[in-house]
Amino acid sequence: MSRDSPDTRARILNCTWNLLKSPDKKLRMSDIAKAVGISRQALYLHFPTRAELLIATTRHIDSVKDVDARLAESRAATSGRDRLASFIHGWGGYIPEIHGLSVALRNMRDGDAEAAAAWDDRMRAVRHGCDAAVAALAADKMLRPDLNNEVATDLLWTLLSVENWERLVCDCGWSQAEYESQIKRLAEATLLATDQ
Amino acid sequence: MSRDSPDTRARILNCTWNLLKSPDKKLRMSDIAKAVGISRQALYLHFPTRAELLIATTRHIDSVKDVDARLAESRAATSGRDRLASFIHGWGGYIPEIHGLSVALRNMRDGDAEAAAAWDDRMRAVRHGCDAAVAALAADKMLRPDLNNEVATDLLWTLLSVENWERLVCDCGWSQAEYESQIKRLAEATLLATDQ
């Protein structure tokens, strides 16, 4: 499709992504249009609403940054403990990429149910990753005996929230490496049986 | 001041609080006015902006629910460990009260710098509480040796965020008791030296 066409759609997605990664506070449709070099109305020729544009941008980032590859790495781990560490590294390292988007989508939760649902959906995918990591721990008999899989997944999912990353990295000024190592330690202290 | 006047200001604050505690999604000035039984414009006779009304509501809740008393309880604890537990219980039990407000203020972060600053200010107060609890642990030589006070405070503050409470209680369906006990366990596993 779109042989020689400049593929405006892709340009829009890339510009949106760029604008989102510089923490520029608010991002209006007109800001995006200006950055792309088209009229605000032309945006609506490609995306029906602002929410859909943002959601499409998340999918675009996913495909460019290849989340699946990151996930695959953690699935390849042999022990449950390695898998947990690998998952934390994979997802934790992905958060900075989608942080701007996370903020934008969260800010329109109230007022756009569709945007909220889309974001929740993505977070549910993360939760599935947490669930798999917890299951791997349980299979290795490494899960604390007083935690069932559900509760353990809830805890890991909470620990790995974008919001916690924002607090530690953006608000507290931690480096990404500090974030990952502390969260890993915290997750292990939280989930692993104490007999090591 | 306002001798026999029906103290509309207080009624506004109470109604706002009520509307906010029922998780009714969006809350417009007209909704509040209707609930109070006055015109939307009368709201502006008492509060210059929506942001200021919400901020005044937080202060109002603080004074009604007497946060200081809760804090005092944790300050009275003898050991650092007790102080930590008491602080978690005090603040964690307060979160449900201010949860609605938290959502409302967060949703206007982007677009109203004043509202954002006001909320950050309140969260910094919580951080001071975390700092004090961490200092008490350090005084008792109970703090993990590989954590300095700053990092430990960052971690505790993050753990005790309203967002984490929302995830576990609202999204995952935990009871308040489950939340408090798990967070307490997590905080101890995170901060306490391993020699018990």
Added chain:
DNA sequence: GCATTAATTGACACGGTGTAAAGTTGACAC
């Protein structure tokens, strides 16, 4: 030459915040 497609311009409706002005009501003073 003609149709299609992408983009343009300009106008407008809607919802929510905030402002402004003129009118109502009731309590108090004296």
Added chain:
DNA sequence: GTGTCAACTTTACACCGTGTCAATTAATGC
């Protein structure tokens, strides 16, 4: 009584950002 002050009302409007619509232009393919 008359006057005045304050709280509140009604009506109207400006501003902003989203989303819609219609008419137009420019480039491409056949």
